[in-house]
Amino acid sequence: MNDEQRYKQGLEVRTEVLGEKHVNRSLENLNDFNQDFQNFISRFAWGEVWSRPGLPRHTRSLVTIAVLLALGREDELRMHLRACFNNGVTKDELKELILHCSLYAGLPASNAAMHMAEEVFKDLGIAPEKVNKD
Incomplete structure (x- = not known):
């Protein structure tokens, strides 16, 4: 696979995982300073590593x-x-993680x-349910 194909594959995976809105925002903000870095992210992180068959998304x-x-x-x-959530992770799995x-x-x-996580849940309209203090 050449760099152009890897970029295209990476952009597809990146969009499937992060969502079209996020990826489009990144692409709309391309400039002569960040273009190479954004290309690298799509090619390497998403087109190479996230596309490998060894682990499911x-x-x-x-x-x-x-x-x-861990890294903060x-x-x-x-x-x-x-x-x-685009990869099938559940709230319960996140809680345990x-x-x-x-x-x-x-x-x-x-x-x-x-x-x-609770803020993200709220933003996504999937806020956790309140529990009784008893």
């Missing part, structure tokens, strides 16, 4: 969220929390991710 989403949580990369984490990460990435990082 569902698993890739969970791994990506765990790593971003909030902007990317928010983006992937929003996008993971964040809880599990608290053991290895720390409570503050997981607490921040939990709040961020």
Whole structure:
């Protein structure tokens, strides 16, 4: 596969995972400073790594969220929390992932991710249900 084909494949995968709105916004904001970087992201991250057959996208989403949580990369984490539903990740899986990460990435990082996930849920209209305090 040549670079142009890899870019095209990457753009397709990137759009399927992150959504057309996000990708279109990135493309609309291309300029002579960021164009090479955006091309690299589409070719390498999405056209090469996310396109590999070794892991399903569902698993890739969970791994990506765990790593971003551990590294404290909030902007990317928010983006992937929003996008993971395109790959079949459920709210319950996210809850368990964040809880599990608290053991290895720390409570503050997981607490921040939990709040961020709740904000994303609210934005997507899938806010968690209230529970009784009893």
